[in-house]
Structure formats: structure tokens, C-alpha cells
Amino acid sequence: MARFDYDPASFSKITYNIGGISVHVYNSDALIPYIEAFNKSSVHVDEIPINVNYLLHGRTRTYKDSEAIAYNILRQVEEKREHKDAVPLICVAFDLRNHGERTIDASKNDDWLRGNQTHAVDMLSTIMGNVQDLKVLIDFLPDYLNLESYLTNEFKSKNQHYNIKHRNIISGYSLGAHTVFRFANEYPDLVYAINPVIGCVDLSSLLINRLKQNDVSSTDYDKRWFYYSYDELKLSPGQETAQYPEHFHKVLSKQDESVWENFAMNSIKMHASFGQEDKLVPHKLSSVWCDSYLNTNGDTEVNVYEGVGHDVPEKMVEDFTTWLVKYI
Incomplete structure (x- = not known):
């Protein structure tokens, strides 16, 4: 840019x-x-x-x-x-x-x-x-x-x-x-x-797809990963150790779910x-x-x-x- x-x-x-x-x-x-x-x-x-x-x-x-x-x-x-x-x-x-x-x-x-x-x-x-x-x-x-x-x-x-x-x-x-x-x-x-x-x-899906290097055209890319449990992510031991900790997934998933389901769309104008x-x-x-x-x-x-x-x-x-x- x-x-x-x-x-x-x-x-x-x-x-x-x-x-x-x-x-x-x-x-x-x-x-x-x-x-x-x-x-x-x-x-x-x-x-x-x-x-x-x-x-x-x-x-x-x-x-x-x-x-x-x-x-x-x-x-x-x-x-x-x-x-x-x-x-x-x-x-x-x-x-x-x-x-x-x-x-x-x-x-x-x-x-x-x-x-x-x-x-x-x-x-x-x-x-x-x-x-x-x-x-x-x-x-x-x-x-x-x-x-x-x-x-x-x-x-x-x-x-x-x-x-x-x-x-x-x-x-x-x-x-x-x-x-x-x-x-x-x-x-x-x-x-x-x-x-x-x-x-x-949806930062959960952005980061998990980025971490797993999922192709944009794949079915995995269409998943809402914040609805998935940590085990369902099927990360490698190395990814679990530093790149995407379980506690982090729980925190971010909760945020994404709130943005997805509770955002004040009615009251906030958006461009x-x-x-x-x-x-x-x-x-x-x-x-x-x-x-x-x-x-x-x-x-x-x-x-x-x-x-x-x-x-x-x-x-x-x-x-x-x-x-x-x-x-x-």
C-alpha cells in the first residue's frame, strides 16, 4: 500500500x-x-x-x-x-x-x-x-x-x-x-x-486457515472455525505448542461468536x-x-x-x- x-x-x-x-x-x-x-x-x-x-x-x-x-x-x-x-x-x-x-x-x-x-x-x-x-x-x-x-x-x-x-x-x-x-x-x-x-x-477462521494453509476454494475454508472445539481443529503437536494454544482458541472463538451473532447491525452504519x-x-x-x-x-x-x-x-x-x- x-x-x-x-x-x-x-x-x-x-x-x-x-x-x-x-x-x-x-x-x-x-x-x-x-x-x-x-x-x-x-x-x-x-x-x-x-x-x-x-x-x-x-x-x-x-x-x-x-x-x-x-x-x-x-x-x-x-x-x-x-x-x-x-x-x-x-x-x-x-x-x-x-x-x-x-x-x-x-x-x-x-x-x-x-x-x-x-x-x-x-x-x-x-x-x-x-x-x-x-x-x-x-x-x-x-x-x-x-x-x-x-x-x-x-x-x-x-x-x-x-x-x-x-x-x-x-x-x-x-x-x-x-x-x-x-x-x-x-x-x-x-x-x-x-x-x-x-x-x-471472523479471526478464528482467518488464522486457522492461514495456519493450516487451506486453499480458499476448499471446503475447509468455508467452515466457521469458531464453532469447532479445539480437538476438532486437528492441529499438529507443534501447532498446539506455540502457534495456536487451546486457551487462545477458546478466547478468540467466544469473541468471534459474539461478533457473528450479536453485533449491533441495526444501530451502527457501515461502509x-x-x-x-x-x-x-x-x-x-x-x-x-x-x-x-x-x-x-x-x-x-x-x-x-x-x-x-x-x-x-x-x-x-x-x-x-x-x-x-x-x-x-
Whole structure:
């Protein structure tokens, strides 16, 4: 995946240290005049919405990849919006665990083929750590933005029950997309929309098929491996020892079952993108789940791009922003 081109002077960037994480926020200066305008309003206000798009990069990448996409999203949304006084959009990027400035051991981001025997455990523990990091950022970013400080005492006295509502849109790419599915399943009330790109909802099947080197066209590849007991996996002694422990299978299977059966499809809008030729994270593993989403939520769009592998071409971002402007 090539890093997108962008103009760093086109939108503001400010960096906060939130819970020990460098958090980069783009276009936040657009929030100030928007919030201050409510001071002049004579209409009673219960809710002041703002749009926050968190971007989670892929494995072996850094926040700089997310930053490039963030600038493109902001530019495209600005160009595509019909009403220039619409609710502002800001973007947020940060290094995921064991990536960028947070790297402790880069080899733990490798897969089995590159010699990392604990690839499955490393990947899931990183994903769930990212879920918790994102929860911290969503909880505390409002304190650093401190938008309430731009409202006058007169406004506050007239609108005592007002709320500045963060409409959280979570975008993720590859590893980041895996995290998006997990986060939305854990904290559905915090999510307005999700934008998973070349990700997978069924990590058990992704990892077991990868470990067993099952062909995508085989009947084994169509199995929902999270419904199988550990014995039914028929792993070799070596695979059981380090690559796919029994306890790990129980933990991941429980998560996958929850994502498959209990995901809040009704309340969370989704724009998902996959590559038809993706061999690393095949769309096939998520297609049935996505079809169910399309049948459940009318604000959903799923695109599978012909001729695209495990990559994020510009068209994926362009289609996302075209969809996004309809809902923000």
C-alpha cells in the first residue's frame, strides 16, 4: 500500500498526549467558530453534534499512513458537501500498539511465514489492546478539545441540559479493520458508523486457515472455525505448542461468536471495502456477515473491488467519502 499524497497545510494538525499515546487531531480549528455560533442562537439546544473520524492503520504501518488518508478524507468531504455550514468533521490518528513510536519488538508484527511462532496471540493481543486504547481516546479527547469552554455562561444558563455529542466514525485498514469490528462489538453505544477496509470479522477462521494453509476454494475454508472445539481443529503437536494454544482458541472463538451473532447491525452504519483478489484477508470470510448487515441496516454499503488484493487504492477512500457526506 503506497502512502497517499496530501497537502499538510490544507488542514490544521494538533497533537495531544492522551494516556501516554501521541494523538494527532486534524481540522479541530473548524470546531471553534461552529461551537461559538451557538452562543448567538435563540433556539433551545439539547445537543450539539460534531463528527470525529478515528483512523486505525494496518500491520507494520504507522499513524503517518492514517494521516495521509485523513487529509484526503477531509478534503473530499469538504468538496462533496452541498452545505458548507454542515457539522464539522475532524480526524484522529495514532500509532497502534507495537507500531511507530510505540514499537517494542517489530518481529512480533510478523506472521508465521516470517518465523513468528506466536503470530496469532501477538495479533489478537495487539487488536484488543488497540480496542482499549481507542476507548481511552474516545473517553478523554473531549477533555482536551474542551469545546464547552467556547460557550458563554448565558448559553449554558438557557440550555442547562445541552450535550456536545461526538459522532464517532471508526475507520480501519487491515489490522485496523480487525480492530474496528472488535471495538464496535465491545462498545456499540460509542459508535456512529464504521469503515472497515480489507479486514475480517471472523479471526478464528482467518488464522486457522492461514495456519493450516487451506486453499480458499476448499471446503475447509468455508467452515466457521469458531464453532469447532479445539480437538476438532486437528492441529499438529507443534501447532498446539506455540502457534495456536487451546486457551487462545477458546478466547478468540467466544469473541468471534459474539461478533457473528450479536453485533449491533441495526444501530451502527457501515461502509466496508474489500479486495476481490485479497489472498491475505479474503473477502470470502466476511461475505455472509456483510450480506446480513446489508439486509439489516439500510445505511450500509459494502464494496468488493475487482483486481484489488490486500491494498487500499484511492477509489476505496473516494467511495467512502461519497457515502459519508450523506450521514454527517
